[in-house]
Amino acid sequence: MKLKLRGKTLAVQLLLLGTFAIEARQKWLEGGIPEWFTKYFSQTWLVDLPGGLDFSWYLITIIESVIAVAALVSMARGEFLVRRDQIVLRSALLTSLFFFVMLGYGGRLAGNHDIAAHSFQYFTGILFCLFMVERSDGKNPKQDL
Numbered sequence: 025m026k027l028k029l030r031g032k033t034l035a036v037q038l039l040l041l042g043t044f045a046i047e048a049r050q051k052w053l054e055g056g057i058p059e060w061f062t063k064y065f066s067q068t069w070l071v072d073l074p075g076g077l078d079f080s081w082y083l084i085t086i087i088e089s090v091i092a093v094a095a096l097v098s099m100a101r102g103e104f105l106v107r108r109d110q111i112v113l114r115s116a117l118l119t120s121l122f123f124f125v126m127l128g129y130g131g132r133l134a135g136n137h138d139i140a141a142h143s144f145q146y147f148t149g150i151l152f153c154l155f156m157v158e159r160s161d162g163k164n165p166k167q168d169l
Contacts, residue, residue, distance in 0.1 A: 117157060
């Protein structure tokens with residue numbers, strides 16, 4: 025039996041893994057909130073949340089970790105194979121969309137429009153990846169990526 029691969033799906037999985045695993049790992053290893061994060065958000069309503077800025081920082085870290093693990097699970101499930109559904113990968117991409125909306129909002133909240141603009145660019149790229157994954161999940165193998 026010949027295995028049919030979705031090459032672009034594998035590329036999307038690796039992109040998610042590379043983007044989110046590296047960031048999450050770095051945050052977990054650093055331990056604690058960096059000074060720049062406190063500086064950016066010290067004058068925002070985020071300091072009034074239960075747990076203060078710690079909550080926001082670790083929420084970002086947890087979401088990045090979840091997306092990285094989802095990319096790994098997607099790869100382990102063989103979602104890059106034509107015969108497999110891509111439910112985990114789609115979930116990771118959708119979570120990524122909400123994550124970049126959250127980062128964009130944070131950038132705007134802190135008055136850092138560069139972060140907001142970069143988040144929009146990432147959002148657009150992830151949206152395109154989601155479109156490609158949805159398109160590749162069709163019944164017609166000739167549409168595969």
